Amino acid sequence: MIPDIKNTNHQALPGKTPSSLSAQTGTISQLQSEIKLIQSLSLIKVQGSESLSFQGKPAQLLSVTTNQQQPLTLINTGPRIPVDSQQTAELTLTAKHQASLTFSDNKPNSSIQSNAIQGSTINNLSVASRIISLTALSASSSTNGSYLTSVSDGNNQFQITSQTPLQKGDSVRVLLDSNNQLQVIPNKTTVASAPQIDALKQSLPKQLSAPEMSQLIKQLQEINNTASTSLSPQSQRALAQLIQSLPALEQLTQSPSAMKHAIQTSGPFAESLLKNANINELNTDLKLNLTRLENTTNDSPVQRSNNFPTEQVANAIERITTNQLRHFSDLNQVNAQTYPLQIELPIKDNQNTSLVQLQIDQDTHDNAVPDHERRWLVKLNFDFEETGRFEVRTSIQENKVGILFAAENTDTIKAIKQQMGKLKQQLIDKNIDVQRLDVFQTKLQEDKPKSPTQTSLIDVRT
Structure with missing residues (x-):
C-alpha cells in the first residue's frame, strides 16, 4: 500500500472487500490473478522506474516483467535503486x-549505472499489480459523503x-496493492502547474547569459572606481558594498574557509541567509547586494535615464x-531529471x-554507500582573457582524486x-592519492538550463 495516496485526493473503492471487488469487475479480478501468479523465484526484467513521495519521504516504483x-x-521505500531499463534481476x-x-552480474553491454548494483540484493520491496490508466466516463455523483464515478480501462x-x-x-493511474485495494498514483502531468516551474518559465527568459553576467560585473566595477557623481549616495553605497x-583570488587560493564563505554568499542561498539573519553574510551575499543596488537605482528616475545598467542588474538577479529554481522539485514528480549544484x-x-562556474554533483551510483565513502564530481569553468575557456573536471572519493583539464587554447594546454x-606533488604532500591527472584540448560551451516544460527540478544536494 502506498501510504501517502491520500495526498492525491483520490481513493478508489475504500472499504471494499476482495470478494466484492472481484464481483464488480473483471479488470480487478485480472489484477488479483496477476499477483497470485508470481512464482517463488523468477527472473524479471526492469522496464522502467518512477519516483514519487509519501509521508514526506521518497519512494520508487519499478515496472517489471517476469520471464x-x-x-x-515493485514498490521500493528504501534507498533509490539506480537501475536502467532492461536490467535483469532475480x-x-x-x-x-x-x-x-x-x-544479475552477467548482463551484456550493461551501462555504468547498472554495473553499480550488479550482484547486490535489494530487500523489503512490496509487490503490486501492473499500473493501469482509468478514464472517467461521466462526472461523479455524490453518495454518502463520497463520489461514485463510472470509469473505463x-x-x-x-x-x-x-x-x-x-x-x-479525467484520467487516473492505479495499481492493486497487496491488500486488494486500488491505489492512485500521481499522474505524470500533475506537476505541470507546480509553482517552481511556473516561476522558472518567467525567470529563464530574463536572465543574463554567463558572458553578459561577467561583463556586467566588470562594468559595475568600472563605475565604482570612477566614483560617478550621477549616482545617489544610496546607490554609491550599495555599489561599493x-x-x-566580491571574493579575491588570492584569498580563495590560500584559505578553505574563504572559499566556503564565497560559496555560501554566491547568491543561491540568499533566502536561507535572510532566515538565519547572519549580518556578515547578509552584507556580502551577491544576490542580496544586487537587489539592494537595483532597489536604490529604481528609486531614482535620474539614474534610470543616466545609462546606469539597472535592467542588466535585474536580469543578473534573474x-x-x-x-x-532549477534545484527544486515537486517530490511527487515522476522521472525527475537531476541537475548538479551550480555556483x-x-x-x-x-x-x-x-x-567562475563551479558544479558539484554526487555520483548516482553511490546512493547506497555511507556519506564519507561517496564519490563527488566537481567541475570548474573558467574564461579568462589570457587563457580562453578551460575546465577542470574532478572526481573525489575519500582521499582519492582524479583530475582532467579541458581547454580550447593551445597555449593554455601547454601552460x-x-x-x-607541481600540482601532483602538492596533492601528494597533502596525502591525496592522485589516480589520474591529464589534459586535453576541445571546444567548450556554456551549460544552459533546459526548458522546464519536460524536465523537473531537483532538491539542493549540499
Whole structure:
C-alpha cells in the first residue's frame, strides 16, 4: 500500500472487500490473478522506474516483467535503486507480497549505472499489480459523503468511489496493492502547474547569459572606481558594498574557509541567509547586494535615464533566481531529471574580474554507500582573457582524486602541462592519492538550463 495516496485526493473503492471487488469487475479480478501468479523465484526484467513521495519521504516504483511476460510493479521505500531499463534481476518472495531483488552480474553491454548494483540484493520491496490508466466516463455523483464515478480501462467499464469528484475525461493511474485495494498514483502531468516551474518559465527568459553576467560585473566595477557623481549616495553605497564583497583570488587560493564563505554568499542561498539573519553574510551575499543596488537605482528616475545598467542588474538577479529554481522539485514528480549544484563566483584578480562556474554533483551510483565513502564530481569553468575557456573536471572519493583539464587554447594546454607536475606533488604532500591527472584540448560551451516544460527540478544536494 502506498501510504501517502491520500495526498492525491483520490481513493478508489475504500472499504471494499476482495470478494466484492472481484464481483464488480473483471479488470480487478485480472489484477488479483496477476499477483497470485508470481512464482517463488523468477527472473524479471526492469522496464522502467518512477519516483514519487509519501509521508514526506521518497519512494520508487519499478515496472517489471517476469520471464512469463507478466507485468508487475515493485514498490521500493528504501534507498533509490539506480537501475536502467532492461536490467535483469532475480525476484524472490520473502513474505506475503514482500520481495527482494538480486541483480544479475552477467548482463551484456550493461551501462555504468547498472554495473553499480550488479550482484547486490535489494530487500523489503512490496509487490503490486501492473499500473493501469482509468478514464472517467461521466462526472461523479455524490453518495454518502463520497463520489461514485463510472470509469473505463479501455476494455471494461466499472465504478469506483473517490473522496473528491472526477470530471468526464479525467484520467487516473492505479495499481492493486497487496491488500486488494486500488491505489492512485500521481499522474505524470500533475506537476505541470507546480509553482517552481511556473516561476522558472518567467525567470529563464530574463536572465543574463554567463558572458553578459561577467561583463556586467566588470562594468559595475568600472563605475565604482570612477566614483560617478550621477549616482545617489544610496546607490554609491550599495555599489561599493557589492564590489567590496566580491571574493579575491588570492584569498580563495590560500584559505578553505574563504572559499566556503564565497560559496555560501554566491547568491543561491540568499533566502536561507535572510532566515538565519547572519549580518556578515547578509552584507556580502551577491544576490542580496544586487537587489539592494537595483532597489536604490529604481528609486531614482535620474539614474534610470543616466545609462546606469539597472535592467542588466535585474536580469543578473534573474540568472541567480533561475539557478535556484532549477534545484527544486515537486517530490511527487515522476522521472525527475537531476541537475548538479551550480555556483557562480565573480572573482577579483587585481583590477580584473572573472566569472567562475563551479558544479558539484554526487555520483548516482553511490546512493547506497555511507556519506564519507561517496564519490563527488566537481567541475570548474573558467574564461579568462589570457587563457580562453578551460575546465577542470574532478572526481573525489575519500582521499582519492582524479583530475582532467579541458581547454580550447593551445597555449593554455601547454601552460597546464608545465604545471601538472607541481600540482601532483602538492596533492601528494597533502596525502591525496592522485589516480589520474591529464589534459586535453576541445571546444567548450556554456551549460544552459533546459526548458522546464519536460524536465523537473531537483532538491539542493549540499
